[in-house]
Amino acid sequence: MAGGRGIVFEEISKQFLVRGSPLAVLDKVSLDCPPGSFTALIGPSGCGKSTLLKIALGLETVDAGSVRIGGEPPDAVRQRGEIGIAFQDPALLPWRSVSANVALPLDVLGGSRPEQRARIPHLVSLVGLSGFETALPGELSGGMRQRVAIARSLVTAPDVLLMDEPFGALDLILRRQMNVELQRIWMEQSPTTILVTHGIDEAVYLADRVVVLGGRPGVVKGIVDIPFDRPRPTTIFRDPAFHRLTDEVGALLGGDEG
Amino acid sequence: MTRLRRLLDRHATALTLAVIVILWEIAGRFQLVASGALPAPSDVLIRMWEDQADYWPHVAATVRTAFLGFVGGNVIAILAAILFVRWPLTERLSRGVNIAIFALPPIAIVPVLVLALPGEWPRLTLAAIAVYFPTMTAMVVGLTEVDPRSVELMRAYGGGEGAVMRWVRLRASLPALLGGLRVAAPNAVLGAILAEFGSGSRWGLGTYLLGSLGRADPARLWGIGLAATAIAGLAYALAALAASRVTDASRAVTIAAGATPASEPIGRSGGHRVAIAVVALVLPFAIWWGLLALSGLSPIIAKTPLGVFDYLFLPPTAANAQARLLSALAETLPIMVVGMAAGLGFAFLLAVAGAVRPGIVRALMPIALVTQTMPLVALTPLLVLIFGRGVAVTVAITVSVTFFPAYVTLAQGLSMVPKAAFDLVRAYGASGWRALRMVALPASLPWLFAAARLAVPRALLGVMIAEWLATGRGLGNLLNQSRGYLDYGMIWTVALVSVLVSVILYQLAVGLERLATARR
Known part of the structure; x- marks a missing residue:
């Protein structure tokens, strides 16, 4: 199923009303995410990266421009369950077991979806939670809950995966561990992915290319292609080539102040 | 020494209760209060034992009414809450009905229910009405206050409001609902007793109370009061037990103060x-x-709104009806306002003092809880025994019904002030009382208005019960008299006017509360 659909943003502009006066958050942002690609969106707080992600989800309207997923408006794709979503907060329902939380999108979408349900044990083991199928979220650690959320985002076998700082609340060690696991999991399905993040290391390690947003209203400051082959070993974090790329992203981010 | 201290601390509540019982026993034994109006607890228990053959059918009738009303009222309340949250427009359209149900003094509508409904329906309806509001508000809060991330997740997977309700809201509301049921359970008992007492039914503790009122038998009245309190307390305990089985985190006893009703x-x-x-x-x-x-x-018996208007303004007797109503209002309202102000004032002082010296809170909470559970109708005859049948008893009842709930609300509000805020002003050298003035007083102001909002219907109910039972003045008496004279127009009029008075004063308190909270 290797990523049947790309995501195309065309000249997206968006304003919010703040106390009655308009505040522009995005100004003519264009971005093309080819099918099966992994894009990291990075930028300072308030540059509109989360807004862009919500626009891709169809949960936020645009003032100008358009977004298409495989040529369709995102609402239609989302309502068929073909977009997987993970937030910074795992947002698990505390009364549902691990398996039931993973199955939640299927319940909401309706229909029996037997072959997708049959994949749940595999997904749970994919995120390293075998044996915890019947545990409740309250019995899990923070990192384990986030793994449940990742498994849940993949349960519909989506063509498109949107993640908003999924590891933002984890400590650095756990975060790096989750990055390694996410790459492994991602390679199995390779959905077209957009990852919103604050972490330069995380972005460079995971993505095919890093898009730096900045300014207010937000514009694309620059795009850094990441040429490493997959799977990327953890030793890559010590590679000089890796550091050249993180420096490049950092320079684009730092130029934001001026 | 420290071990003794720890022991005392751990059993503070039990000790307070024990001291109260002992003092009560002494006061009763030696007839210290109003020459025997307060019998010793041992005498009350002996009397209950002697009367036990009388008790069972009365208790059974009250429990039956309370239980059926509890079930019916809660089913309606839960369905209404789901409706209100699913389609918010319905909540706004029903706001008038909801406020009226919250604010109506139950005693005022008992005669009307008796006129309009057959058999035991007036009693069941009143018990159900008493249950509706606490359950409905708790359920609405539970359904509304869900994790916004979960809602966003539902949306992301194409779920609409229906899916959010089904997968998130209903299950998430369970703890709040059970909290509401705990408040509702003793309310059902109070509603049942009030209805029995005003409807002339044959069985029930309310009937028993009314029948025993004329005899100079304080021990029996106290016994009935104790039995009513025990049933209400048991209802609370059962609901609390059910709640703790579902949610392990058991919460403190609270009066559902709720949020200030949305302003616009x-x-x-x-x-x-x-x-x-x-x-x-x-x-x-x-x-x-x-x-x-x-x-x-x-239409002679059952007056429509137009019928009430007709009665009050059109016929030649209208002037007389108006005069009687106005003079009754002139007797009821001042006492109610004075009693409420005194009750709120005492509660305010004590709560603020308690914020500085927490020991006061610990000593008073048990008494507050017992009086809250004690059905108002059962309390009234006891206060009549002590204060006689004059204005003093009306004021005493109003103060006692407003004081404790207001105190609990205020004490809870003040306990939410972060301790760090006190420490901060103390760190800059402020004394205890100065910290009080700078932190506790401003913090407690909105809670005072919230307490007033909750106290209004109780105060009016208390005054009307006292007037009906004891003083022979005011709205309560007018209602009781009109029942005797089969003056249907006046029965409906008093019901309407007392609900309106309650709603207007309630809205006034809401307005003040909004003013107090708008500035922060």
Whole structure:
């Protein structure tokens, strides 16, 4: 199923009303995410990266421009369950077991979806939670809950995966561990992915290319292609080539102040 | 020494209760209060034992009414809450009905229910009405206050409001619902007793109380009061037990103060908003009218809103009716306001003092809880025994019914002030009382208004019960008299006027509360 659909943003502009006066958050942002690609969106707080992600989800309207997923408006794709979503907060329902939380999108979408349900044990083991199928979220650690959320985002076998700082609340060690696991999991399905993040290391390690947003209203400051082959070993974090790329992203981010 | 201290601390509540019982026993034994109006607890228990053959049928009737009313009222409350949250417009349209149900003094509508409904329905209806509001508000809060991330997740997977309700809200509301049921359970008992007492039914503790009122038998009245309190307390305990089985975190006993009612509804336009407000205002009257039309009762007995207007303004007797109503209001309202102000004032002082010296809170909470559980009707005859049948008893009842709930609300509000805020002003050298003035007083102000909002209906109910039972003045007495004279027009009029008075004072308190919270 290797990523049947790309995501195309065309000249997206968006304003919010703040106390009655308009505040522009995005100004003519264009971005093309080819099918099966992994894009990291990075930028300072308030540059509109989360807004862009919500626009891709169809949960936020645009003032100008358009977004298409495989040529369709995102609402239609989302309502068929073909977009997987993970937030910074795992947002698990505390009364549902691990398996039931993973199955939640299927319940909401309706229909029996037997072959997708049959994949749940595999997904749970994919995120390293075998044996915890019947545990409740309250019995899990923070990192384990986030793994449940990742498994849940993949349960519909989506063509498109949107993640908003999924590891933002984890400590650095756990975060790096989750990055390694996410790459492994991602390679199995390779959905077209957009990852919103604050972490330069995380972005460079995971993505095919890093898009730096900045300014207010937000514009694309620059795009850094990441040429490493997959799977990327953890030793890559010590590679000089890796550091050249993180420096490049950092320079684009730092130029934001001026 | 420290071990003794620890022991005392751990059993502070039990000790307070023990001291109270001992003092009570001494006071009763030696007839220290109002020459025997306060019998010793041992005498009360002996009397209950002697009367036990009388108790069982009365207790059974009250428990039956309370239970059926509890079930019926809660089913309606839960369905209404789901409706209100699923389609918020319905909540705004029903606001008038909801406030009226919250604010109505139950005693005022008992005679009306007796006129309009057959058999045991008036009693069941009153018990159900007593249950509706606490359950409905708790359920609405539970359904509304869900994790916004979960809601966003539902949306992301194409789920609409229906899916959010089904997968998230219903299950998430369970702890709040159970909290509401705990408040509702003793309310059902109070509603049942009030209805028995005002409806002339044959069995029930309310009936027993009324029958025993004329005899100079304080021990029996106290026994009935104790039995009623025990049933209400048991109902609370059962609901609390059920709650703790579902949610392991058991919460403190609270009065559902709730949030300040939303100040402005989100309307599409001014005209739209006005239209909703008008419907909300008219709906209670429309329901009243519609139910009577459906019941097919004679317009002589069952007055529609128009019938009440007719009675009060059109016929030659109208002037007389108006005069009686106004003089009753002139007797009831000042006492109610004075009693409420005194009750709130005491509660305010004590709560603020308790914020500085927490020991006071620990000593008083048990008494507050017992009096809250004690059904008001059962309390009234006891206060009559002590204070006689004059104005003093009305004030005493009003103070006692407003004081404790207000105190609990205020003490809870003050306990939410972060301790760091006190420490901060102390760190800059402020004394205890100065910290009080700078932190505790401003912090407690909104809670004072919240307490007033909750106290209004209770105060009016207390005054009317006292007037009906004891003093022979005011609205309560007018209602009781009109029952005797079969003055149907006046029965409906008093019911309507007392609900209106309660709603208006309630809205006043809401307005003040908004002013107090708007500035922060």
